[in-house]
Amino acid sequence: MSIPCRTRDVGHSQRASERWFPVTHTVCDCDALGRALAVTHRLAPPITCKLLRRGFHDTYLLSARESRYVARVYRAERSGSAIAYELGLLVHLAGRGVSVSAPLPDVDGEVVRILDAPEGPRRVALFTYARGRALVWNRDESALAGSLLAAIHRESNDYVCRHARSALDVHQLIDAPLAALQPFLGVHSADLDELVRVAHILRTALAARVGTLEWGACHGDFNGGNMHIAEDHSLTAFDFDFCGPGWRAYDFVGAWRWAAWSEPGVWQAFLEGYRAVKPIADTDLTAVPLLDGVSRLRSLGLVAGNAPHRGSLPVLGRKLQRQLNFLRSWERDYLAAPDATRGSAS
Amino acid sequence: MMRGAEAIVFPVVASIVHPDAVAALVRRAYDVGTVTDCRLVERGLNDTYVLTTSTAKYVARLYRAGWRSQADIAYELELLLHLAANQISVSAPIAAHDGMLTLAVAAPEGVRELALFTYAAGTPLRWMPEHAYPAGRLLSAIHEATQNFRSRHARSSYDLENLVDIPLISMERFLDDRPADLAFLRQFCATLRAIADETLGDAFEWGPCHGDFGANNVHVCGRGVLTVFDFDFCGPGWRMFDLVIFSWGAASRNHRGVWESFLKGYSEIRPIRDSHVAALPLFQALRHLWGLGLRARNATQQGSASLSPAYLDYRIAWFKAWEAQQGRTGPWSDATTTVQSGC
Numbered sequence: 001m002s003i004p005c006r007t008r009d010v011g012h013s014q015r016a017s018e019r020w021f022p023v024t025h026t027v028c029d030c031d032a033l034g035r036a037l038a039v040t041h042r043l044a045p046p047i048t049c050k051l052l053r054r055g056f057h058d059t060y061l062l063s064a065r066e067s068r069y070v071a072r073v074y075r076a077e078r079s080g081s082a083i084a085y086e087l088g089l090l091v092h093l094a095g096r097g098v099s100v101s102a103p104l105p106d107v108d109g110e111v112v113r114i115l116d117a118p119e120g121p122r123r124v125a126l127f128t129y130a131r132g133r134a135l136v137w138n139r140d141e142s143a144l145a146g147s148l149l150a151a152i153h154r155e156s157n158d159y160v161c162r163h164a165r166s167a168l169d170v171h172q173l174i175d176a177p178l179a180a181l182q183p184f185l186g187v188h189s190a191d192l193d194e195l196v197r198v199a200h201i202l203r204t205a206l207a208a209r210v211g212t213l214e215w216g217a218c219h220g221d222f223n224g225g226n227m228h229i230a231e232d233h234s235l236t237a238f239d240f241d242f243c244g245p246g247w248r249a250y251d252f253v254g255a256w257r258w259a260a261w262s263e264p265g266v267w268q269a270f271l272e273g274y275r276a277v278k279p280i281a282d283t284d285l286t287a288v289p290l291l292d293g294v295s296r297l298r299s300l301g302l303v304a305g306n307a308p309h310r311g312s313l314p315v316l317g318r319k320l321q322r323q324l325n326f327l328r329s330w331e332r333d334y335l336a337a338p339d340a341t342r343g344s345a346s
Numbered sequence: 347m348m349r350g351a352e353a354i355v356f357p358v359v360a361s362i363v364h365p366d367a368v369a370a371l372v373r374r375a376y377d378v379g380t381v382t383d384c385r386l387v388e389r390g391l392n393d394t395y396v397l398t399t400s401t402a403k404y405v406a407r408l409y410r411a412g413w414r415s416q417a418d419i420a421y422e423l424e425l426l427l428h429l430a431a432n433q434i435s436v437s438a439p440i441a442a443h444d445g446m447l448t449l450a451v452a453a454p455e456g457v458r459e460l461a462l463f464t465y466a467a468g469t470p471l472r473w474m475p476e477h478a479y480p481a482g483r484l485l486s487a488i489h490e491a492t493q494n495f496r497s498r499h500a501r502s503s504y505d506l507e508n509l510v511d512i513p514l515i516s517m518e519r520f521l522d523d524r525p526a527d528l529a530f531l532r533q534f535c536a537t538l539r540a541i542a543d544e545t546l547g548d549a550f551e552w553g554p555c556h557g558d559f560g561a562n563n564v565h566v567c568g569r570g571v572l573t574v575f576d577f578d579f580c581g582p583g584w585r586m587f588d589l590v591i592f593s594w595g596a597a598s599r600n601h602r603g604v605w606e607s608f609l610k611g612y613s614e615i616r617p618i619r620d621s622h623v624a625a626l627p628l629f630q631a632l633r634h635l636w637g638l639g640l641r642a643r644n645a646t647q648q649g650s651a652s653l654s655p656a657y658l659d660y661r662i663a664w665f666k667a668w669e670a671q672q673g674r675t676g677p678w679s680d681a682t683t684t685v686q687s688g689c
Contacts, residue, residue, distance in 0.1 A: 020454045022367045026358035027647060036356075053649035061650070115356050118454035133655070309362060311388040 023119050025309050027051065027058055028073055033124075034062055037071055040106040040113060041126055056241060056306065061129075068129040070101065070238070075309070076120040080112075083123050085165035086240050087111045089156060089217055090127075096155040099148060101130040101238035130238045132230035137258040139269040144235045145255060146273025149222055152237065153248055154278040156217035168218055168246025170206060173294050174199050177301020184304055184315045191324060198327055199297060205290050205338070210247070212283045218246040223254035249284040253295045256288045286339040293330040296323065360410065360647045361453045362386065368395050368406055368460070375442040375449055376462055378404060391644065392578060396465070403465035405437060405575070410647065411456035414578075416448075419459055421501035422577050423447045425492065425554055426463075432491040434484070437466040437575035466575045468567030473599040475607035477566060481592065482611025484572050485559050489585050490615055492554040504555060504583030506546075509632045510539045513639025520642055520653050527662050534665050538631055541672070545628060546584060555583040560591040586622055590633045593626055631668050634661065 034049025044065035052059040052070070057078070060071040074083055087103045091111065094102035103111040103125045114121045135141050166172050178199050185192040219226070220242030229235050252270075259267035274280055300323045304315045369384035379401035388394040391413060395406040409419060423439045430438040439447045440462045448459040471477045502508060514535045521528035556563070557579025565573050589612070596605035612618055638661060641652045 019452070021371075021451050022364040023361040023454060024364050025362040026454055027360035029357040029359050030646060032357045051646060051649045053651040059649075117356050118358060118361065308365075308386060309389070311386045311394065313388045 020118060025075065026118050027054060028115065028117065028122075030060055033060060033071060033073070036115075037062060037069075037124070037126055038064070041104060042107055043067075043069075056302075062126070069104070070127045070129055072125050072127065072241075073115065073117075074123045074125075076117060076122050078123065080123065081163035082165050083112055083125070084163040085161045086243050087125055088161045088163065089159055089243060090240060092159045093152060093155055096151075098151045098155050099234060099236045100152070100240070101127045101236055103127055127238065130228040130236035132228035132234075132236070135224035135227045135229055135235070137224055137255070137262040137266050139263065139265050141229060141235075142255060142259070142262075142266045143269040143273035144229070144233065145222075145224075145227060146270035146275075147277050148227070148235050148237055148273075149219070149251055149255075150274040150277035150280075152219060153216060153251070159217055165244045168220060168242075168244050168250055170203060170210075172244075173250075173298050174203050174206070177298050177304070180301045180304040181315075184307075184312065184320065191320070194324070195297075195327075198293070198331055201331065201334075202290070202294050202297065206294065209283075209287050209290070212281075213287055214248040214281065214284050216245065216248055217243065218248060218251045219243055220246065220251070221254075222251045224258060247284075247287065247291065248280065249287045250291045250295070252285070252288045253292050256292055289334055289338065293327065293334055296327050296330055299323065300327075355454065358455050361455055361458075362389060362393060363408055363451065363453060363458070365395055368408070369397060371449065371451065371460065372397055372404070372406060372462060375444075376440060377443060378402070378440070378462070391648075397462075403467075404440070405463040405465055407461050407463065407578075408451060408453075409459040409461070409578075411453055411458045414459070416459075417499040418501050419448060419461070420499040421497045422580050423461060424497045424499065425495060425580055426577055428495050429488060429491055434487055434491055435571065435573040436577075437463045437573060439463055463575065466565040466573035468565035468571070468573065471561040471564040471566055471572070473561065473595055473601050473604050475601075475603040476570075477572075478592075478596065478604045478607040479611040480570050480572050481559075481564055482608035482613075483615055484564065484574055484611075485556070485588060485592070486612040486615035488556060488574070489553060489588070495554050501581045503581050504557070504587055504636070506539055506542055509636045510535050510542070513635045513642070516639040516642035520645070520650065521658075524658065527658065530662065530666070534669060535635070537669065538628075538635065541628060542632065545625060550584045550586055550622060550625070552582060552584055554580060555585065555588040556580055557583070557588070558591055559588055560595050584629065586625060587629045587633065589626065590629050593630065627668065627672065631665070634664065 030049045030051050034047045037043065037049070038045065038047045043062070046065060048063045049071070050061050052061050057075050058073045060073070062069040062071050090100055090102045093100050104127065105111050106113060106126075112123050112125050115124050135145055178195060181195060182192065185195065219237065219240055221239060222237070226239040227235055227237050255270040256267060259270065271280075271285070300320070303310075303323075307315055365384040365386055369381045372378060372384075373381045378397070379399040381397055381399050383398040384395055384406075386393060387396050392410055393408045395408070397404045397406055414422075426436050426438050429436045441447055442449060442462075448461050451458045451460050471481055514531060517531060518528065521531065556574065556577060558576060559574070563574060563576040565575070567573065589608075592608055593605060596608060609618065609623065638653075641648075645653065
């Protein structure tokens with residue numbers, strides 16, 4: 001019997017596709033990555049590089065003699081133009097003095113390079129390291145986060161990019177997640193019926209408001225885990241992997257959600273911090289509870305869409321039920337008070 | 347530009363093999379009917395796929411390259427065949443056409459072994475007495491049936507070197523910037539080893555263990571038919587060690603009677619001494635230490651974020667609390683069960 005399996009010491013003249021079983025994703029060797037980036041970015045030895053996490057993409061912590069960096073190896077299917085939009089936005093923001101973890105140009109002036117992985121070309125970017133620890137949603141740090149978000153929004157108003165990046169619109173936030181979830185729910189399931197019904201509520205409510213909402217570049221995942229606060233209280237935002245043109249109110253969802261679990265005044269402090277830098281209309285703020293529900297549906301869809309890489313188990317079973325329960329409680333709260341502003345938007 | 351001089355393609359340490367390739371291999375190498383669907387269900391230390399064929403469902407596991415030795419895997423699969431032959435409901439390995447239980451898959455990072463298993467029907471165990479009781483019986487039956495299990499393949503065991511010494515060595519480089527914690531961990535390991543040396547040994551029965559006997563590795567089908575799977579952490583060890591995972595699950599869910607039902611089920615097949623149950627905190631501490639080492643040893647493939655400062659704070663605090671409590675009460679002098687929560 002012949003099993004199509006060859007060991008790795010086959011001749012190097014063969015193409016990769018003939019040398020290995022087909023793979024959908026790989027994890028790069030951290031030492032090899034460190035060596036490669038040390039050359040392309042002229043980093044001073046000694047270099048150490050370690051894998052931080054396998055997420056949607058793979059993230060590495062790189063230490064050189066004097067500085068630390070974060071390297072992200074994008075998944076093969078993330079398009080070059082989507083990455084160019086993200087990195088361009090970060091370069092633009094850093095140029096305006098906004099505190100973000102920004103991509104560093106290499107010796108050729110490029111901020112992204114292509115790495116020839118077994119599953120196909122993957123893009124790599126090296127970012128400045130965001131010092132400090134994760135944000136805690138207390139009043140002080142919430143105000144800082146509000147100001148930082150406002151700076152990101154204000155300074156990106158004139159960001160122009162010739163690369164297309166999918167907008168955070170109804171399609172991406174509602175329709176695509178629903179489509180990604182369907183294979184996991186079965187055609188005739190009560191869960192699917194419920195999701196379709198909630199999605200309809202979200203879509204209708206959003207359609208009635210979109211004309212009035214501020215639109216522009218968004219972070220897309222502005223939560224406490226994507227900001228680091230240093231000892232001198234300087235705050236740095238990172239992980240713009242979900243960024244794109246969208247409703248600015250969508251970026252308020254993280255603070256809104258956390259404020260519900262934190263000490264009183266956190267939401268108010270966030271708004272004050274924001275408004276100290278840039279105005280935001282009450283019509284935008286009254287849309288935040290709605291976008292909170294949208295964001296929950298989207299999170300579910302992202303997990304479902306990630307199943308080919310992460311496995312379907314995280315989507316199925318109790319996690320799905322827990323997420324559905326979040327959506328149910330959102331619906332209950334939202335229908336009871338669709339314009340809830342926690343007394344703070346006026 | 348990113349290519350190293352020595353490789354045509356960038357060197358990698360882990361991969362996810364395409365489900366279609368797994369399906370194609372299984373179709374050719376096994377007699378399982380026509381494969382109609384194959385999907386990745388879990389990406390863990392190993393990767394797990396569920397295959398649906400014209401005749402049944404199967405589970406394919408792709409072992410990580412360079413993680414388990416051939417002997418480790420052979421021990422695991424022999425153990426499963428032994429259990430299946432003893433009427434224990436396990437997800438059992440299936441032989442390929444050529445009689446082999448594993449196939450070598452050439453992945454970019456190196457050779458990975460593939461094994462095909464029967465599918466454990468049902469849904470994960472739930473933390474209630476009605477499920478805990480048969481789960482206790484199941485684990486006890488596994489232990490009972492493996493009393494005389496012998497494999498000619500060596501499998502690394504849960505001895506104190508693997509539970510204490512190696513985890514400490516693996517952890518050292520992750521505590522470079524936490525000298526106080528490193529010093530504490532060294533002292534803690536010495537203390538733990540001294541207690542274990544004195545307490546364990548012949549007084550506690552030794553034999554094959556499942557290694558990860560919790561709710562996620564047992565499926566319940568219909569009215570109380572339980573099937574256990576994922577023996578990837580199996581190996582010779584103190585049998586009490588195998589009760590640790592369940593004790594945590596029972597304690598953290600705050601469901602009355604779960605732990606008691608589990609113990610009742612267990613002791614119906616194999617009597618269990620109160621003094622041994624009272625030693626559970628020792629095995630819990632050993633298991634946490636071993637788990638820490640596991641995270642450290644897998645950081646290159648899985649990421650070091652699993653050893654984040656917050657996690658290290660949490661685990662070190664757990665060890666300190668453990669030490670304070672054991673120091674106060676003295677180990678295992680009384681027969682009451684203390685189940686410490688926190689996994």
